[in-house]
Amino acid sequence: MAQIVIVGGGAAGMLAAGTAARRGQAVTVVEHSKATCRKVLITGKGRCNVTNNCDAATIMKNTRNNPKFLFSALHAFPPAATMELFESLGVPLKTERGRRVFPVSDRAVDIADALAHYAKGCRIVSGDVTEVTAENGAVTGVKLADGAFLQADAVIIATGGLSYPVTGSTGDGYRFAESLGHTVVPPRASLVPLVEKGNTCRKMTGLSLRNVNLLVRKKGKKVFSEQGEMMFTHFGVTGPLVLSASAFIDDADIDEYELSIDLKPALTEEVLYTRITRDFEKYSNREARNSISDLLPSSMVPVIVARWGIDPDKRTNQITREEKLSLVSLLKDFTLRLAGKDIVEHAVITAGGVSVKEVNPKTMESKLVQGLYFAGEVLDVDAYTGGYNLQLAFATGYAAGQAAGE
Template structure:
């Protein structure tokens, strides 16, 4: 009989526990420090849990931003189709939404945890924290929170990363792995907000931009680090939202500062924007410049764009020159910010 210890009752640990326990001649113990399994899973996908994407393994790999080859075996040995079958076979009806994202029909991440917990219950679940690990000639020695010790033939670390430490993942596994002789590189934050130098951001805190493009420029002449269309928002120290979180994954290993450009009107060419500005101006020639942009910009952005344009806010629109209009167009097509750091 092979004895296996798994530390961590999250998605990875529960999946591994169930499959290991169903193999012949194994006795599996899953250690989870929280009173309930899957604490982080319960908050995923805004409480709905985006279980997988209904795509091929190759498409999955295309969407992994760094070192996709590392996941080649995992994606091919247990494909998105296998994941869908796994949950449906265990009585959880699923649905596929925009972007081929798969969710439980109940929109309840708790139902996903319930399926995984039932699967993991094929093993013995021990709700104690593992405080130390050691490798001796008897095997892997685990010291538990009450100082008792257990010895196992095999050990699997499934303690998660370091994000959302309140859910229990505080990085214990890195220390355990290091102690057992593995090389651990310092974890870097990914999918995080970005800090920006400009004070403009705090003036627009909470403003959400939909259907814009975000470009992260690299050195001159090089392909941009990131270019995508979607949603983002301003925070008091910089920018956040789906586009920004994705971009942050690509900035982890880049030197900062970097300039990012927001195209507020990606569907319109500068010429079309110029025509629209002219039309708006002509509808009321005596209007002040600062009062003429509401058709083109969200309210919170107007004072910032006016200031950046260098045009006197009270200037009458009938006196605004072609060059000045060009400046406004440039600001709408490439509103720039300087990223100075990654948030946490």
């Protein structure tokens, strides 16, 4: 019976643990936090977007970095396998807009509990790994902060990236990989809130917008467009739409990007003009600043009126056709300039990580150190939002667990 140590008890680590244990191996999971799967608990706003109901090829198309590396892993453990696994563990699933898959209960804890059940029989150790050791080109075990040494025939590093360090993702996996000769592509934020240049968003802090269209332009050219939900913060914008958009924005030339929000995507400009005209007739004796309350959330009205550029005290029945057309354009193209991305610790996913050039794509085993494996976000692979990143974690975790358990 082989001794396998898995460093990190997140989605990838627990999937790897259960997979290896089912091959008859003795598995120990060392988790930095007091509980496993802490990041799983906060994904999908606590609902857990567990995967995407699509094929392996679609997952690869939605993987930003090194999609070809994932070919074998995703075909061995595609989304259908993920869904079958969790339903066999007693978690009914449902598919929502964008083929996103969630537990029917809308409770991320059900996914975390299922992973714990899948890894039943594995030893769970709460502690900090200080070193992954190797001799003569093969791993020998891991050292813990309390001085203990866990001998191992195989070690799977599944420590995550740098995002949400409160959940245990502290970047230790990068340090372990480098100490054993691996190249680490510098980690950076991916799927992260965006910081506004100016203070427009601050005036609407806490305001959520649903069913709006967010367009990202670079030097006037469209690079992203999607409809959904977003929220204004004291520093900028966040929410599902923004996180998705952030993956298309390069930090290096942030000044070249502009966000454009279509606040009324269901209405054409002509229909919106008619709607505004009707509202202005309804409130003909009101001031301009009090005439658009039916169109917008209250906290957004002063911002729109200021952008509109007309005298806020002007009577609605005196507003010209050109001014109404100007308001239509503003509501269909509310723009924000960007100052940058939020810090990597606030990112949903970390881009960068262990270079996949030094990892066997079929087994996730190191090409440099025998018995050393990697799984999940610690690798230089990341995808867009929609359940794709968890699927990458499960697929690489399964590959590592299978190979280490042989």
